[in-house]
Amino acid sequence: MALTQFTAGATGTWQIDRILAVTGSTLALAERLEVSALPRTARPDAVWILSGATSYKRYTERAEQAALDAVQPALGRSDARCASLIPITKTARWWDLPQDERRAVFEETSHHIAIGLEYLPAIARQLYHSRDLGEPFDFLTWFEYAPRDAPAFEELLARLRTSREWDYVEREVDIRLRR
Numbered sequence: 001m002a003l004t005q006f007t008a009g010a011t012g013t014w015q016i017d018r019i020l021a022v023t024g025s026t027l028a029l030a031e032r033l034e035v036s037a038l039p040r041t042a043r044p045d046a047v048w049i050l051s052g053a054t055s056y057k058r059y060t061e062r063a064e065q066a067a068l069d070a071v072q073p074a075l076g077r078s079d080a081r082c083a084s085l086i087p088i089t090k091t092a093r094w095w096d097l098p099q100d101e102r103r104a105v106f107e108e109t110s111h112h113i114a115i116g117l118e119y120l121p122a123i124a125r126q127l128y129h130s131r132d133l134g135e136p137f138d139f140l141t142w143f144e145y146a147p148r149d150a151p152a153f154e155e156l157l158a159r160l161r162t163s164r165e166w167d168y169v170e171r172e173v174d175i176r177l178r179r
């Protein structure tokens, strides 16, 4: 399994601008964030380390995947000097729902993919799963964009956070980065 590790500490490609607890408890502030593809032994300066794995799609339907594939950009674009790492945990009530009801909240009611698509290709994204790794968060969400697209990213967040899906979010920390 390919694990990605996010280490907050004294070194790393990304400078941490701010860490904001949106819901629930925060994470400690550090100067920089390192994103590494392989799990490695903890650095002595590490303030916190979060890990996640890319995984198969749970909710995306074929037509939605085709629409995403047509516009979604890769990570690592040279002009994408802003990033956000947003770790999220959903409630027991969410995880107790059957698959079809989770999908209905996610898309038919909250329009997560439809809304998200409006912001592509400006925003590049990657979803990592952490829940089955015994991590403190269920998901690590990662976004990269150019400084000029920062206002659009704020608008996207505001729209998703007022959706029904977010009624099921019990912890969310919003970490803003620059390189």
Ligand code: HEM
Pocket: 056, 057, 058, 059, 060, 086, 088, 090, 112, 113, 115, 116, 117, 119, 120, 123, 125, 127, 139, 141, 156, 157, 160
């Ligand atoms: C899941 C698209 C923005 C948080 C997903 C999935 C898609 C998607 C297709 C479903 C993956 C699957 O089938 O398993 C998008 C697009 C976005 C966007 C196109 C536009 C940039 C965001 C933002 C956040 C977010 C801004 C949070 C701050 C999540 C979370 C999941 C998810 C937590 C996992 C949901 C779950 O499995 O319960 N997204 N998303 N997404 N997204 Fe987004």
